[in-house]
Amino acid sequence: MGRWGGFAVKVRVMDVYFEAAHYTGFSDEYNYLHGHTYKIDVEYEAELGGGDYLMDFEAINSVVQGVARRWNYKLLVPEGDVGRIEIRAPFKVEIKPVRGRYATAEVICRQLLEEVRGGIGRSDGRLSLTVWEGPRYAAQCSE
Known part of the structure; x- marks a missing residue:
């Protein structure tokens, strides 16, 4: 199990908002x-290898920030509803389809996790993501 005897190490990026x-x-x-105002916290866990280094904080932060930017100021709509949405107003609206029957925190969390996983380009560790809808309510998922 490596030189740490199977001990896992976690790195975290916290307080990323959209x-x-x-x-x-x-x-x-x-x-x-x-x-x-959604808040994202991400945790990446894996066994520490011989380099005594799991992942660069700035690299994972850059991925999480990039994902948050793609969700910022969007109207989150279930894929099945996208064609039914019609908004006429003197402001901009950008729809971000979510892959679920409803645009719940749980569905949003899962999709954010998938986007972060794709951005970090590693599949060897366990990735967890928490999305907060406010100071008291959050959904967390991991793979």
């Missing part, structure tokens, strides 16, 4: 268009 609006659609009570 603004987005969504609606959940699974009940009339919550089916209002509303927005959040």
Whole structure:
């Protein structure tokens, strides 16, 4: 198990933010268009190799920041609803399709995790991501 006897090491990038609006659609009570200042925390865990170095903080931060920029100021819409959305207003609207029946924190978390995983270009470790919708509510997923 390597020189650390199977001990895993974690690196974290925390407090990466983006603004987005969504609606959940699974009940009339919550089916209002509303927005959040989303916060992303990412953790990468793997066994420390012989180089005593797991991953550059700036490299993983750059990936997470890039993902957040692609979600910033977007209207998060389930893929199945994209063709049904029509907005006419004196402001810009960019739709970000989410791959789920609803644009819930859980679905958003999973898609963010997939985008971060693709950006870091490594599959040897365990990646976890938490997306916060506010100071008290979050969804976390890992692979």
